[in-house]
Amino acid sequence: xxxxxxxxxxxxxxxxxxxxxxxxxxxxxxxxxxxxxxxxxxxxxxxxxxxxxxxxxxxxxxxxxxxxxxxxxxxxxxxxxxxxxxxxxxxxxxxxxxxxxxxxxxxxxxxxxxxxxxxxxxxxxxxxxxxxxxxxxxxxxxxxxxxxxxxxxxxxxxxxxxxxxxxxxxxxxxxxxxxxxxxxxxxxxxxxxxxxxxxxxxxxxxxxxxxxxxxxxxxxxxxxxxxxxxxxxxxxxxxxxxxxx
Amino acid sequence: xxxxxxxxxxxxxxxxxxxxxxxxxxxxxxxxxxxxxxxxxxxxxxxxxxxxxxxxxxxxxxxxxxxxxxxxxxxxxxxxxxxxxxxxxxxxxxxxxxxxxxxxxxxxxxxxxxxxxxxxxxxxxxxxxxxxxxxxxxxxxxxxxxxxxxxxxxxxxxxxxxxxxxxxxxxxxxxxxxxxxxxxxxxxxxx
Numbered sequence: 001x002x003x004x005x006x007x008x009x010x011x012x013x014x015x016x017x018x019x020x021x022x023x024x025x026x027x028x029x030x031x032x033x034x035x036x037x038x039x040x041x042x043x044x045x046x047x048x049x050x051x052x053x054x055x056x057x058x059x060x061x062x063x064x065x066x067x068x069x070x071x072x073x074x075x076x077x078x079x080x081x082x083x084x085x086x087x088x089x090x091x092x093x094x095x096x097x098x099x100x101x102x103x104x105x106x107x108x109x110x111x112x113x114x115x116x117x118x119x120x121x122x123x124x125x126x127x128x129x130x131x132x133x134x135x136x137x138x139x140x141x142x143x144x145x146x147x148x149x150x151x152x153x154x155x156x157x158x159x160x161x162x163x164x165x166x167x168x169x170x171x172x173x174x175x176x177x178x179x180x181x182x183x184x185x186x187x188x189x190x191x192x193x194x195x196x197x198x199x200x201x202x203x204x205x206x207x208x209x210x211x212x213x214x215x216x217x218x219x220x221x222x223x224x225x226x227x228x229x230x231x232x233x234x235x236x237x238x239x240x241x242x243x244x245x
Numbered sequence: 246x247x248x249x250x251x252x253x254x255x256x257x258x259x260x261x262x263x264x265x266x267x268x269x270x271x272x273x274x275x276x277x278x279x280x281x282x283x284x285x286x287x288x289x290x291x292x293x294x295x296x297x298x299x300x301x302x303x304x305x306x307x308x309x310x311x312x313x314x315x316x317x318x319x320x321x322x323x324x325x326x327x328x329x330x331x332x333x334x335x336x337x338x339x340x341x342x343x344x345x346x347x348x349x350x351x352x353x354x355x356x357x358x359x360x361x362x363x364x365x366x367x368x369x370x371x372x373x374x375x376x377x378x379x380x381x382x383x384x385x386x387x388x389x390x391x392x393x394x395x396x397x398x399x400x401x402x403x404x405x406x407x408x409x410x411x412x413x414x415x416x417x418x419x420x421x422x423x424x425x426x427x428x429x430x431x432x433x434x435x436x
Contacts, residue, residue: 065305100320100371101327108317112309115316115363120308123355127303151365151436157374164316164363164370167436170346171362172355179298179352233346245346245436 006054007138008079010071010129012036012062012121013089016198018144020044021216022086027052029224034075036060036089038067041200062089062121063113072128081135084223087125088144090165091117098161111161118165123172126180134183141180142188142223143173145235149191152244170235170245177233186230188222191237210238247282247332248272252322258387259287261398269406277326283405284326285337286319289389295356303355311356316364330380336371337383337405338364340426347435365426365436372424381421386428397429404431 009026013019014035023035023045032054035045038061045057056078060071075082091114097104098111122143126133133139147153149166156163170189177187192215196204204211215238222236235243249271254260262285263273277284292314294307323336330336343351344361351358365384372382383405387397404427409420426434 099374100324100367101375106320106324108321111317111320112312115312115359116305116309119359119363120305120312123299123303124305124308127297127299127301130300149366151369154366154369155373156370158370160367160370164366167346167366168312168359168363171344171349171358174346174349175351175353175355175358176299178350 007031007083008034008075008081009084009086010034010036010058010075010082011086011088012060012125013038013144014045014057015039015042016044016200018192018195018212018215018219019086019088020198021212022088022219023055024048025216025220026084027054029220030054031084032056032079034058034071036062036071038062038089043200044198044202060089062087062125063117065124068121068125068128072132075129076132080132082129082132083136083138084140084142085125085129085133086142086144086219086223087122088142089117089121090144090162092162094161096158099158102158114161114165115168118162119168119172122169123176126176133185137184139180139183139185140188140223141173141176141185142190142219143169144219145169145173145189145191147191147237147243150235150243150245174233181231186226187233188219189233189235190219190222191235191243192219193238214238246270246272248274248278248280249283250274250277250281250285250322250326252286252288252319256394258389258394258398258401261395262287262401265398265402277322279326279329281326281330282332283335283337284323284330285405286322287339288315288319289339289341289387290314291354291357296353297355298352301353308356308359312360312363315357315360316367320367333408334378334380335383335405336368336380337385337401338368339387340364340384341386341389342428342434345426345434345436369424376422382424384424384426386426386434388429392429400429400431
């Protein structure tokens with residue numbers, strides 16, 4: 001592969017928050033960025049597009065297979081290769097009816113929706129985009145996970161709906177790592193921290209501690225830097241510290 | 246007489262496990278009814294369609310189906326039985342090394358591994374919530390395909406029925422606080 005051609009990245013869940021900030025920083029690093037957009041409440045990507053010719057917003061709800069197939073076609077026809085996949089989209093909301101023995105019965109439809117949004121798309125995206133990723137010498141796969149994916153560290157007594165999706169994600173990344181690391185792929189499994197939620201006008205909800213920008217800086221740094229332990233899968237947080245699974 | 250729920254008697258492992266409980270004086274039922282001492286879910290569903298590596302055509306519908314069968318249906322049965330459990334109030338599920346983020350060597354079977362990994366976290370959170378109310382938990386890998394399932398059932402019976410280190414005078418030594426995944430040879434499998 002030529003070292004001079006422009007790097008390309010697909011970022012899912014890029015309407016706001018961490019995904020949006022990763023898009024911004026990849027653009028600053030000279031990437032052509034395909035930004036997955038699914039939330040009509042947010043127009044930050046459209047606004048950004050006006051000044052960023054290398055930004056390509058794409059309609060992409062990762063829980064809809066047809067959207068993933070359509071996104072692949074757009075990138076295949078536009079660039080013909082993909083250097084970096086940032087699988088970041090996630091659903092965190094919903095009522096607190098997700099505990100065995102809780103006041104409300106578990107909502108299994110919502111449990112499945114969470115799995116199909118937060119977990120299943122990781123291997124499905126990699127599966128669909130693999131031919132384009134194999135045309136790259138950069139070959140980096142980033143997956144946004146969470147500290148609550150860690151069963152070993154889990155001390156919580158609630159919130160299983162989101163937590164379990166990230167553990168499922170982690171094992172899927174392990175399996176992809178088993179297959180693709182020998183082909184030179186680099187894997188990033190990232191714990192972004194508890195970030196302030198970005199509102200539709202781009203301002204930040206003051207609850208939570210961390211600015212998504214700060215977390216995105218570490219995510220992009222990890223993506224760009226080669227590590228001496230690439231043959232080992234690690235869950236790394238926004239401070240650069242490794243967490244156990 | 247103590248009642249034991251075993252979700253299905255459709256294979257050698259669960260039939261042998263059922264026989265062992267009956268030999269020890271328990272009543273075995275396949276309905277998640279009231280008054281259970283043991284809730285044992287033996288679901289270990291590996292769908293025939295769940296065979297693709299990445300690049301080989303991973304079907305999200307297969308992942309969803311595996312999640313439905315390995316997680317949602319067993320949890321729905323547990324929810325039904327949960328409030329009226331008695332005695333040890335012991336909740337037992339099957340899993341596998343294939344669902345270990347640390348140890349899995351698999352490149353196929355995403356639906357199975359992901360659904361079981363999700364279960365690891367769900368049961369840990371459930372344990373954190375309900376251990377103080379006397380509920381206890383076991384996760385067991387029967388090593389299906391690599392180990393005699395009759396022996397695996399004997400190992401499961403021991404693991405499910407034995408009490409772990411309980412020391413009311415020194416709660417920090419209470420090993421029931423730690424949910425582990427153990428295989429049929431007694432080995433702990435890291436998460």
